[in-house]
Amino acid sequence: MTQIMDTAEALFAEEGYNGVTFNRLAEVAGVDASLLRYYFGDKEQLFQAVFRRRGPELNQARLKSMAAYRESAGKNLQLEGVLDALVRPGFLLMAQDEGWRNYMAIVAYVNSSRGPMHALFAETFHYVSREFIADLRRIYPNVTEEEIYWSYLFMTGALTFSISGTKRIDALSNGLVSTSDTMGVFHRFPIAMAGAIRALCERPEAVRPPRTRKSRRANTARD
Amino acid sequence: MTQIMDTAEALFAEEGYNGVTFNRLAEVAGVDASLLRYYFGDKEQLFQAVFRRRGPELNQARLKSMAAYRESAGKNLQLEGVLDALVRPGFLLMAQDEGWRNYMAIVAYVNSSRGPMHALFAETFHYVSREFIADLRRIYPNVTEEEIYWSYLFMTGALTFSISGTKRIDALSNGLVSTSDTMGVFHRFPIAMAGAIRALCERPEAVRPPRTRKSRRANTARD
DNA sequence: GTCTATACGGCGATAGAC
DNA sequence: GTCTATCGCCGTATAGAC
Numbered sequence: 001m002t003q004i005m006d007t008a009e010a011l012f013a014e015e016g017y018n019g020v021t022f023n024r025l026a027e028v029a030g031v032d033a034s035l036l037r038y039y040f041g042d043k044e045q046l047f048q049a050v051f052r053r054r055g056p057e058l059n060q061a062r063l064k065s066m067a068a069y070r071e072s073a074g075k076n077l078q079l080e081g082v083l084d085a086l087v088r089p090g091f092l093l094m095a096q097d098e099g100w101r102n103y104m105a106i107v108a109y110v111n112s113s114r115g116p117m118h119a120l121f122a123e124t125f126h127y128v129s130r131e132f133i134a135d136l137r138r139i140y141p142n143v144t145e146e147e148i149y150w151s152y153l154f155m156t157g158a159l160t161f162s163i164s165g166t167k168r169i170d171a172l173s174n175g176l177v178s179t180s181d182t183m184g185v186f187h188r189f190p191i192a193m194a195g196a197i198r199a200l201c202e203r204p205e206a207v208r209p210p211r212t213r214k215s216r217r218a219n220t221a222r223d
Numbered sequence: 224m225t226q227i228m229d230t231a232e233a234l235f236a237e238e239g240y241n242g243v244t245f246n247r248l249a250e251v252a253g254v255d256a257s258l259l260r261y262y263f264g265d266k267e268q269l270f271q272a273v274f275r276r277r278g279p280e281l282n283q284a285r286l287k288s289m290a291a292y293r294e295s296a297g298k299n300l301q302l303e304g305v306l307d308a309l310v311r312p313g314f315l316l317m318a319q320d321e322g323w324r325n326y327m328a329i330v331a332y333v334n335s336s337r338g339p340m341h342a343l344f345a346e347t348f349h350y351v352s353r354e355f356i357a358d359l360r361r362i363y364p365n366v367t368e369e370e371i372y373w374s375y376l377f378m379t380g381a382l383t384f385s386i387s388g389t390k391r392i393d394a395l396s397n398g399l400v401s402t403s404d405t406m407g408v409f410h411r412f413p414i415a416m417a418g419a420i421r422a423l424c425e426r427p428e429a430v431r432p433p434r435t436r437k438s439r440r441a442n443t444a445r446d
Numbered sequence: 447g448t449c450t451a452t453a454c455g456g457c458g459a460t461a462g463a464c
Numbered sequence: 465g466t467c468t469a470t471c472g473c474c475g476t477a478t479a480g481a482c
Contacts, residue, residue, distance in 0.1 A: 157384025199418025
């Protein structure tokens, strides 16, 4: 059962949802296709089962990690800290377990797809995204909502690509740098993305007009 | 002919390579499947034709834009400038043309995929990537190769996700921010990614030991 | 629970009429 | 160049024997 899902996970990670057939899935897993059906239903249900299997564990770890950082930082939240807290659990799991690497590739696949898989992704990940966005707001209470979401866009794009398991950078750099160097990615990700978010949110244009009554926010470029 | 490729482009952008069948492609394009074969060969050849159609135009525009920026900046290259020069042509094309938006989604799809499509992507885009990386080296001559490639990884990830045409941010932000606001993405992308690259490359650990013959390499991280 | 047999449709691909 | 006819295969899915 676990073995079947591991196999499905690996295949979906490698070839995407449409790249694998139900029968081949059964064949590679070494079970009869009918048996696979008996357990999981049709192909879509199997995919959903794979997608959902590790989601709660990852989310709980992330929420716990983020809460712990908030606790330790008190009023003094740092970008690097909230970013590290967000991605640490995932990268640590990826670093030690191939199943997790495959799972992350599937998450990246779904996140990069259009269409009906949106719902599946949202169901699992939107809550954590909102928690992270709430942290950004705490760090930048005077920055517009828009700029917070733009920041999130670039952050999540870089993250998605980093966990997708493509070997693009390996090829470009002739193996000097590889996304399979999970800890190398993990170490740099919060640094880079903190820089990106800072650059976006600390522009004068990113600041919203104060909602307080006595508007002292004069001379900014755009109010 | 052009019309056929536009249709194929739109379908591949929406559903990915494996999400579309050759017959449906013909049906939606309003031509007989045999005719489609007569023109393009099999499905893979059609996909390649679509992928290659706009590549040279985009690349030439990028190389020109990058050369123009180098020219204007002289010895004083800025991160924002090289980033802007790199992505400007693509975003401008996307902003005015749906075909280009579809094409970019396909590029993002291929870039996010594992497997044999690597070659197709590399053939078209590696050259420009190397040009961009060369610019990064000019800006940071003392930064390690590794750090340059890590910078490129996060940059290209954010870019890939930004052009992929998913509506994830639209959903998260309840429509406040949308990746279909091409100019909004374009405007912020160089700012954000310059911040990211700066954060990575201006750490002391990112600096490499000097390569001069009188190697004083000793104990300093910074030279 | 597990495997066999089988239905049916759609897929990619070819031959050939016009 | 364009369309019809048709092939064999593989896809998902079901019924039912053991």
